[in-house]
Amino acid sequence: MCSWANKLTAYIDNANLLLQKSDRNGAAIETAKAAELLFVEAKKAANAATKKKLTLRASQLLETSLLLRDEIKSKRTPANSQPQKTQILSQRNQQEKSKNSNDENDPPVFSRGSTLTFADVAGLDEVKSTLMQRVVLPFRFPDKLLIYGLTGGGGMLFYGPPGTGKTLLARAVAGELGLPFYLIKSSEILSQYYGQSTKNLAALFEQARNEPDGACIFFDEIDSLAKRRTDDMHGATLQLLTQLLQELDGVGGRDGRLVFLAATNTPWDLDDAILRPPRFCEKCYVPLPDEPARxxxxxxxxxKCIVDADLNFSELVEISEGLSGADIINICERAKLIPFTEAIQTGVDRPVNANDFKKAMQNIKPSVNKESLKKYENW
Ligand SMILES: Nc1ncnc2c1ncn2[C@@H]1O[C@H](COP(=O)(O)OP(=O)(O)OP(=O)(O)O)[C@@H](O)[C@H]1O
Ligand SMILES: [Mg+2]
Structure with missing residues (x-):
């Protein structure tokens, strides 16, 4: 990641940390710094699309900062006791907020930004090109769709083994389109209180539809929200599935500015209705990485690490066959921890080397077996 992107992440992380500590003023200042940084980068950008994307994101951050400030003001003014809705910066922060919230009427806020693009996703060229054709371009050029009598819309389902980059891809789509990213896990929707889950789902769609430029909604582990219907299914689960189907049916017409993505490790458990147009009718297999991707x-x-000149990448690529992207990133982290820990003890820095990788790869087993892979390939 380039240095300004690192700075941006740091500002946003700080803002989230401060929000968690209920320091809204501090969070507003950090968010404003992030917005300023992005405005400066947008000015420098030579490419018009990048300029537009950065400016959009900067404006969103600035708005968040202003909202945070407004909230501070309104809290200080007893006459204005209605808290304003604040666009939260991160899902993590929101989860904390909803856990700690005493006000049941305070709707959860689901969105966050994404600065990732397809360039951050290694390999998966076929998936990326399908996404470009089916999701990114139709969203960017709605007028052209009309000329060719295309309707656009429809969601995309990613399926495949764990750790292959499904969530990463969804973030990258949001980043490519400069849209707020709604990462929805079933735990945020499902509630033990009867009827509350459907209210949560309605709140999510309402928020997304109110986004001025549209939004990218990603249902992670959609199998827990849309399991195949059975005769003995609980009434509330059935009600939630029916509502989800209805909300998704809005895509393309009423909700043309919403992009729907979903992921699952168990596509065979999904209710058939969720896979029919205009719902998640496009399915994309996200496989384990091939050699160039590894x-x-x-x-x-x-x-971002100093690497020993003797480290043989080709050998690493060869012995990591069958591992997922998440496994490989984890191995790199484990390997880097070895010289790091030594450096703390000895005060001498050294590059990460082949021996570190040998140790890091001990006891690492592919998280998916051949039988499961066949099941995905045949689905
Ligand atoms: N194609 C990839 N390119 C770059 N990094 C990857 C890729 N795939 C996985 N990773 C790394 O692994 C991490 C986990 O990936 P991700 O969460 O997207 O997997 P997933 O397919 O959504 O897994 P799960 O099915 O368990 O939800 C990423 O944050 C990233 O560090
Ligand atoms: Mg995931």
């Missing part, structure tokens, strides 16, 4: 992943994992 090489790119080792490069990503070691990007």
């Amino acid at each position: 090489r790119a992943m080792f490069e990503i994992g070691l990007k």
Whole structure:
């Protein structure tokens, strides 16, 4: 990641940390710094699309900062006791907020930004090109869709083994389109209180539809929200599935500015209705990485680290066959921890080397077996 992107992440992380500590003023200042940084980078950008994307994101951050300030003001003014809705910066922060919230009427806020693009996703060229054709371009050029009598819309389902980059891809789509990213896990929707889950789902769609430029909604582990219907299914689960189907049906017409993505490790458990147009009718298999993708992943994992000249990348790529992207990034982290720990003890820095990788790869087993892979390939 370039240095300004690192700075941006640091500002946003600080803001989230401060929000968690209920320091809204501090969070507003950090968010404003992030916005300023992005405005400066947008000015410098030579490419018009990048300029537009950065400016959009900067404006969103600035708005968040202003909202945070407004909230501070309104809290200080007893006459104005209605808290304003604040666009939260991160999902993590929101989870904390909803856990700690005493006000049941305070709707959860689901969105966050994404600065990732397809360039951050190693390999998966076929998936990326399908996404470009089916999701990114139709969203960017709605007028052209009309000329060709295309309707656009429809969601995309990613399926495949764990750790292969499904969530990463979804973030990258949001980043490519400069849209707020709604990462929805079933734990945020499902509630033990009867009827509350459907209210949560309605709140999510309402928020997303109110986004001025649209939004990218990603249902992670959609199998827990849309399991195949059975005769003995609980009434509330059935009600939630029906509502989800209805909300998704809005895509393309009423909700043309919403992009729907979903992921699952168990596509065979999904209710058939969720896979029919205009719902998640496009399915994309996200496989384990091939050789070039594994090489790119080792490069990503070691990007910011000094590497021994003798480290043989081709050998790493070869012995990591069958591992997922998440496994490879994890191995890189484990390997880098070895010289790091030594350096703390000895005060001498050294590059990460082949021996560190040998140790890091001990006891690492592929998280998916051949039988499961066949099941995905045949689905
Ligand atoms: N194609 C990839 N390119 C770069 N990094 C990757 C890739 N795939 C996985 N990773 C790394 O692994 C981490 C986990 O990936 P991600 O969460 O996207 O997997 P997933 O397919 O959503 O897994 P799960 O099915 O368990 O939800 C990423 O944050 C990233 O560090
Ligand atoms: Mg995931």
